[in-house]
Amino acid sequence: MKLTQMLKSTALVGSLGAAALLGAVAPAAQAAQEYLLTVTRPGHLQVIDMKTNQVERTCEVPGNFGSGSIALAPDGKSAYVLSNGMEDVYGFDIRSCDITFHAAQSTKTLKVKTFQSVAVSPDGKELYTVQNPFGLERDRFTVEQPRLAVFNVADGIGAQPVRTFPVDRRITKIATTVQGEVILGGGDVKAINPKTGEIRMVTPLQSWDKGPLWLPPDAFAMHSQGEQSNEYIMPYVTAEFTDESWNFETAEWWWGMSRVDLETGEAERVEMVPFEFIVFNFISHPHDPNILYGAFNTLSKHDISKKETVAVHEMPHTYYDLNISADGKTIYVGGASSDISIHDSDTLEKIGSIQLSGDMSTSDLRVATIRD
Amino acid sequence: MALNNNRLKRVLMGTGALALAGLLSPAALATDAQEIIRDRCLACHTESSDAANSTFSRISDQRKTPEGWHMTLNRMEHLRDAKISAQEKRELIKYLSDTQGLAPEEAAPFRYLLEQDTNLVESGVDENLMQMCARCHSAARFGLQRRTLDEWQMLVDFHMAQFPGIELHAGSRDRPWYQLAHNETSAQLSEQYPLDTPEWNNWSKAKKVDLKGRWRVTGYVPGKGEFSAWMTAATDDDGRYNLKLEGNYADGAVIEGSGKATVYTGYEWRGTLTIDSVKMRQVMAADKDGQVMAGRMFLAMEDEIGGELRAVKDTGKAxxxxxxxxxxxxxxxxxxxxxxxxxxxxxxxxxxxxxxxxxxxxxxxxxxxxxxxxxxxxxxxxxxxxxxxxxxxxxDQVARVDVTPTNAVTRIGGNGGEMEKVRATYRAIGYSAGADGEAGTDDDVRLGYMPASWSIEPVDEVAEHDKDHLYAGEITPAGMFIPGDAGPNPERKMSANNVGRLNVVATVDDGDSKVEGRGSMLVSVPDFVERVLD
Structure with missing residues (x-):
């Protein structure tokens, strides 16, 4: 049976991945200072010291609240925030709140929206967005081809794209691999070479070929926050029907994911646990890729080697996303409201809380690691 | 004010007496309205003229109901910075729905939306259009429009630019939504709802009957009951009708009111009356002979609260x-x-x-x-x-009771929030079993509205566990459902607000027996967007 094979290959890839990750993260983690970043309404980038769990700094984000999408520079010192109704990107030095970068993507004749898609190259020199342009003609709108826009970080305030390449519609979260590719999370997961515009398929989802008994996946990455495991997760929901009567009641429902190892650019696709409740954002344990955590109305822990949900903690309200400390011990659950809930990653018990000055709404919850 | 002055000047200098005759003369109206379009809309729209008539980009390639044009003009004002006075807006709605409206047959399947009777689940909607369009708004919303293919495609592009997240919603992100909408759905809409139709061709040429006169009106006002009345519609000098309504509720109490009505497209009756000191609106369609009108009357401040309305012209016949x-x-x-x-x-x-x-x-x-x-x-x-x-x-026996509305949505509100509660009123309809003696079959005989006692219950085990029936609201003896207060409720799991899923139960006494009927009710969250048509 296909699933068993998949399980085997997952376990294999998983354990190799774990070794690689351990190698990459563990030595540096000792000297590193971790900061938890999120954006609150009406427009504040919150910089939280993860040693003390106190807000260390609050940076003013210009423009109307966007979606709170945050991209990190590899050195952890700069964070790029999507603002102004998902049109502008502002770069901050998180140590001072200085604004180091601003790209206003819209013009008088073109309204440009970016759906979460902001990422920084591995050398920190280039910033990528996926732009969805709409032409503003006198008495009508036009819908233009989405594109990857490449900015030079050094261009700072007023930066304009230095290159653009056409990409698919419906791209949300993007991430960069060590090789310099940009992972594009849309109907399928693809990767683009930002030098040439060449695109390759990473994981077919919308265009997968799993046969008629599998529901086409509903894949959506609102938050992919894999910086602690150097990975990109595109979660999806699918169902396997018992027969061609396609009865939704008797179908087996699954959470699945395409998980891209940002070290190698390779992905695994797996139906990981039965779909029992809604999860808005998954992250992996930094030291055990078989362990996943999910947040929404519950904080949940999943062992994908067993395809099991191993623990569920009921939350007092909805939280959209979560992240984890580099040592894998502490989980931060945020989004939606104005409090970040802190939990033990083993037991999922709540061990603390951080109250912020405004609602996080759909904002990311990311960990910036400064190593000097 | 500047707008009014300009307009006044132009009227005095230009069309003079014609303008004073105003809406009475169709020719004058047309000239006037086209002038308003030229004055107010050509910063963005483009006029093309041939010898016979002028066309305006976008505008001339669509047909809509009065409410449809009203929505368009609202959008132009609020999102596109059009500067237009209330009077000009009224004239444009009248002109556009008269000259680019819907024929009676075209509007007929979707009258519920015009009547603001939105407590219903639409049926018979094409599966593709349901998934692509009616996922977010009613199918009547687009069913009440006629456009060229280009216009349907531009409507899709407008949706994309106005609501950029539209292709990321659940139900669209699993498919190439934009490509499907722009290429396939637009084509389907232009076939199903094209600009040019024989119905409109006939109706636009047909002679329209003046609806002034004396009407025998029957209807229902929630909380007051069924009524019968006389309504007179007398021509006013502003082209509208002056209305007077006088009659009795079934219990003999007096119903009395007065107001104004405008007739659009030759058959769309829109009245606003103050009845027993409450402002109410009438939405009716006249038949082609102008002898019978049917529709709904509801509270101006609360569209959901209303009832059927029917008017039969007094022609002197018995x-x-x-x-x-x-x-x-x-x-x-x-x-x-x-x-x-x-x-x-x-x-x-x-x-x-x-x-x-x-x-x-x-x-x-x-x-x-x-x-x-x-x-x-x-x-x-x-x-x-x-x-x-x-x-x-x-x-001999009430065999079955239907609750109307069968499906309703109410909304929590009040409690210091910005939105009022959205309520619902219920009625029970009794049926006898008919010749086959079995309730629920085609030959059941509709007896009519019956007095009932009202209660609510949780719709299923989950709703019962969440105690929806204790939090989501209550129903009065008269069948008025009043939803709960808005805002988080600390007593509920996850401090959920007072939303819930309920059955509304009508119990009709029939001699010694009691017959129950059920309707389903979703008590939902406030809707902060007010639309002319949902």
């Missing part, structure tokens, strides 16, 4: 228009009100129905006590030689 109630239990006596006009002669409620006493009688309203002595039947109600399609159902 006519029975209603009997209240429309049923009589076999072996029992009851007081019946026969409503009509120019009624004269013997009252005949059919074989087996005995008139015991005529309590009151005039030419338009007869109150009798009658006894059903015979077997169940559906009898014609006749008075002398009057025309009548009105029936009295004699029944």
């Amino acid at each position: 006519q029975v228009v209603a009997v209240m109630p429309s049923y009589l239990k076999a072996g029992e006596s009851a007081e019946l009100v026969i409503v009509g006009q120019n009624l004269d002669g013997d009252i005949d409620l059919g074989d087996g129905v005995r008139i015991d006493e005529v309590i009151a009688r005039s030419k338009d309203r007869i109150v009798v006590t009658a006894t059903a002595t015979g077997t169940p039947a559906v009898n014609d109600v006749q008075v002398g030689s009057a025309d009548s399609t009105v029936a009295l159902a004699v029944f």
Whole structure:
């Protein structure tokens, strides 16, 4: 049976991945200072010291609240925030709140929206967005081809794209691999070479070929926050029907994911646990890729080697996303409201809380690691 | 103010007396309205003229209802910075719906939306259009528009630019939504709802009947009951009708009001009246002969609270228009009100129905006590030689009760929040089993609206566990559901607000037995976007 094979290959890839990750993260983690970043309404980038769990700094984000999408520079010192109704990107030095970068993507004749898609190259020199342009003609709108826009970080305030390449519609979260590719999370997961515009398929989802008994996946990455495991997760929901009567009641429902190892650019696709409740954002344990955590109305822990949900903690309200400390011990659950809930990653018990000055709404919850 | 001054100047200098005649003359209206378009819309739209007529980009390639044009103009004002006075807006809505409206047959399947009767689940919607369009708004919203293919495609592009997240919603992100919408759905819409149709071609040329005159009106006001009244529509010098309404509720109490009405597209009746000191709106469609109008009357401040409305023109002929109630239990006596006009002669409620006493009688309203002595039947109600399609159902047993609305959405509100509660009013409709003796089959006989006692219950185990029936609201003895307060409720799991899923239960007493009917109710969150059409 296909699933068993998949399980085997997952376990294999998983354990190799774990070794690689351990190698990459563990030595540096000792000297590193971790900061938890999120954006609150009406427009504040919150910089939280993860040693003390106190807000260390609050940076003013210009423009109307966007979606709170945050991209990190590899050195952890700069964070790029999507603002102004998902049109502008502002770069901050998180140590001072200085604004180091601003790209206003819209013009008088073109309204440009970016759906979460902001990422920084591995050398920190280039910033990528996926732009969805709409032409503003006198008495009508036009819908233009989405594109990857490449900015030079050094261009700072007023930066304009230095290159653009056409990409698919419906791209949300993007991430960069060590090789310099940009992972594009849309109907399928693809990767683009930002030098040439060449695109390759990473994981077919919308265009997968799993046969008629599998529901086409509903894949959506609102938050992919894999910086602690150097990975990109595109979660999806699918169902396997018992027969061609396609009865939704008797179908087996699954959470699945395409998980891209940002070290190698390779992905695994797996139906990981039965779909029992809604999860808005998954992250992996930094030291055990078989362990996943999910947040929404519950904080949940999943062992994908067993395809099991191993623990569920009921939350007092909805939280959209979560992240984890580099040592894998502490989980931060945020989004939606104005409090970040802190939990033990083993037991999922709540061990603390951080109250912020405004609602996080759909904002990311990311960990910036400064190593000097 | 500048707008008004400019407009005034132009009127005085240019069209003079024609403008004063205003809406009365279609030709004048057209000239005037086109001038408004030129003044107010050409910063963005483009005029093309041939010898015979002018067309305006975008505008001329669409047809809509008065409400549809109203929405368009609202959008132009609020999102596109169009500067337009209230009077100009009224004139444009009138002109555009008269010249680019919908034929009666075209609007007929979707009258519920125009009537603001939104407590219903649409049926018969094409599966593709349901998934692509009616996922977010009613199918009537686009079913009440006619466009060229280009225009349907530009509507898709407008959706994309105005609501950029549209292709990321659940239900669209699993497919190439934009490509499908722009290429396939637009083509389907342009075939199903094209700009040019024989219906509109005929209707736009047809001679329209003036709806002024005297109308015999029957209807229902929640909390007050069924009524019958006379409504006179007299021509006003601003092209609208002055309305006066006078009559009685079924219990004899007086109903009285006055207001104004405008007729769009030759048949779309829109009235605003203050009735018993409450502002109400009428939305009706006249038949092609202008003899009968049917629709709904509801509170101006609360569209959901309203009831059926029907008006029959007084042409001097004798006519029975209603009997209240429309049923009589076999072996029992009851007081019946026969409503009509120019009624004269013997009252005949059919074989087996005995008139015991005529309590009151005039030419338009007869109150009798009658006894059903015979077997169940559906009898014609006749008075002398009057025309009548009105029936009295004699029944032996209420076999089934339907609750209307069958599906309703109410909304929590108040509690210091910005939005008021959205309520719902319920009525129970009784049926007898018909010839086959089995309830719920095609031959059930609709008896009519019946008094009922009202209660709520959780819709299923989950709703029961969440105690929806304790938090989501309550229903009054008169069948008015009042949802709970807005805002998080610390007593509920996850401090959920007072939303819930309920059944509304009507219990009708039928002799010694009780018959129950159920409707489903979703008590939802406040809706912060107010639309002319949902």
